[in-house]
Amino acid sequence: MIIGFGLAAFSAIANDSIQTLGTFLSSNSKRPWWLLWIWISGIMFFTIMYGWSINECDPAFGRLAAGDKNIPHPLDVNVNFSWIYIIPPLVLVCLTKSGIPVSTTVLLLTSFSGILAHQTGGDISATAIFLKMMEKSVVGYLLAFIIGLVLFNFILFKIERKVLKQSLLNENSFNWTIFQWLSTGFLWSMWLIQDLANIFVYLPRQLSFTHMLLALTSMVLLQGYIIKTKGGKIQKIVTSKTNTINVRSASLIDFSYGLILLFFKFDYIPVWFSTMGWDIPWPANMPMSTTWVFLGLIAGREIGIAINLRHRNKKEVTRLVLSDLGKATIGAAVAILIALLLPLIPLKFF
Numbered sequence: 053m054i055i056g057f058g059l060a061a062f063s064a065i066a067n068d069s070i071q072t073l074g075t076f077l078s079s080n081s082k083r084p085w086w087l088l089w090i091w092i093s094g095i096m097f098f099t100i101m102y103g104w105s106i107n108e109c110d111p112a113f114g115r116l117a118a119g120d121k122n123i124p125h126p127l128d129v130n131v132n133f134s135w136i137y138i139i140p141p142l143v144l145v146c147l148t149k150s151g152i153p154v155s156t157t158v159l160l161l162t163s164f165s166g167i168l169a170h171q172t173g174g175d176i177s178a179t180a181i182f183l184k185m186m187e188k189s190v191v192g193y194l195l196a197f198i199i200g201l202v203l204f205n206f207i208l209f210k211i212e213r214k215v216l217k218q219s220l221l222n223e224n225s226f227n228w229t230i231f232q233w234l235s236t237g238f239l240w241s242m243w244l245i246q247d248l249a250n251i252f253v254y255l256p257r258q259l260s261f262t263h264m265l266l267a268l269t270s271m272v273l274l275q276g277y278i279i280k281t282k283g284g285k286i287q288k289i290v291t292s293k294t295n296t297i298n299v300r301s302a303s304l305i306d307f308s309y310g311l312i313l314l315f316f317k318f319d320y321i322p323v324w325f326s327t328m329g330w331d332i333p334w335p336a337n338m339p340m341s342t343t344w345v346f347l348g349l350i351a352g353r354e355i356g357i358a359i360n361l362r363h364r365n366k367k368e369v370t371r372l373v374l375s376d377l378g379k380a381t382i383g384a385a386v387a388i389l390i391a392l393l394l395p396l397i398p399l400k401f402f
Contacts, residue, residue, distance in 0.1 A: 053133045056254040057267065059141035062274045064156040064250045067148040071309065071346030072243045075302035076236040077282055085280045091233060092240060092279065093272045099241045100248065100268060109258040111267075115249035116257060123165045125256050131171040136397065137164065137254070143390055147383055153376070154383035155341035157185055160250045162387070163394055170396075189341035193348035196312055200352025203308060205359050225299060232303035239310035246313055246342050309349055313342065347376050
């Protein structure tokens with residue numbers, strides 16, 4: 053259980069670092085790594101402790117108890133916590149080291165629920181939870197793509213044009229630097245609220261204060277390693293995009309993405325669409341793939357900037373967007389196979 057938590061914490065944060073800390077790390081590459089670590093870890097500490105205090109000692113913000121799609125802990129249903137639960141985060145570590153973005157939500161949560169269902173004699177395919185997650189994730193990708201396209205095509209392209217023409221790489225503008233650190237902190241807290249379920253699924257649903265501090269300490273240490281290694285190979289997904297090492301562009305991406313996650317956190321999307329008479333698949337409190345939401349945002353952004361600035365031809369932009377989407381699709385396919393096939397392995401081998 054402890055090993056599973058450690059692997060899940062490292063793999064989930066490392067794989068999703070491109071969407072939460074990618075632009076922050078790239079635009080602050082010349083600053084001491086420990087300074088970035090203190091800021092990011094401080095926000096993580098207060099966000100998790102806040103969630104733990106207001107959710108009856110549940111640090112996952114209730115994401116593991118979404119109505120009839122809840123995911124209990126094995127100890128709560130009197131089954132053994134076997135080594136088979138360790139395989140999904142191990143696979144995620146390997147995919148992350150290969151630079152492939154993966155839906156950590158699909159891989160970790162669906163696999164976990166499928167194995168648990170197999171142990172308790174339930175539906176081992178766990179298709180109900182998987183389909184709900186993917187429905188919400190696909191809607192999230194499309195909405196983020198549209199927002200990125202509109203925002204950077206009609207509103208923010210002038211800032212991107214100035215950055216591109218003047219080549220203001222990592223310029224130490226005090227106001228923009230402050231805004232970037234604040235926007236990154238905001239985004240980081242929103243991501244934690246959405247994806248902490250992927251990590252804490254391996255621990256009991258209610259944690260004592262001592263156990264909570266021990267879990268947080270291990271996460272802070274893992275975060276330090278990730279920041280010191282500058283995010284690893286998967287960071288190339290961010291650095292290959294236009295102006296992402298500039299503090300202005302990085303700030304705009306972080307703030308835009310944080311707002312999108314905020315809307316998803318409070319489930320404003322179905323309310324918004326219902327006012328227009330549209331009914332969309334959006335299960336309340338259900339975990340979703342924030343990776344797909346981020347890829348949708350930066351894809352829409354890249355196309356929106358290219359339409360105005362014409363700094364890249366259509367072929368190059370298309371290649372970038374499809375390359376990211378292709379990697380994410382491969383990661384999703386692997387996640388689905390692991391999640392659906394792993395529960396079929398006889399538990400006697402573990």
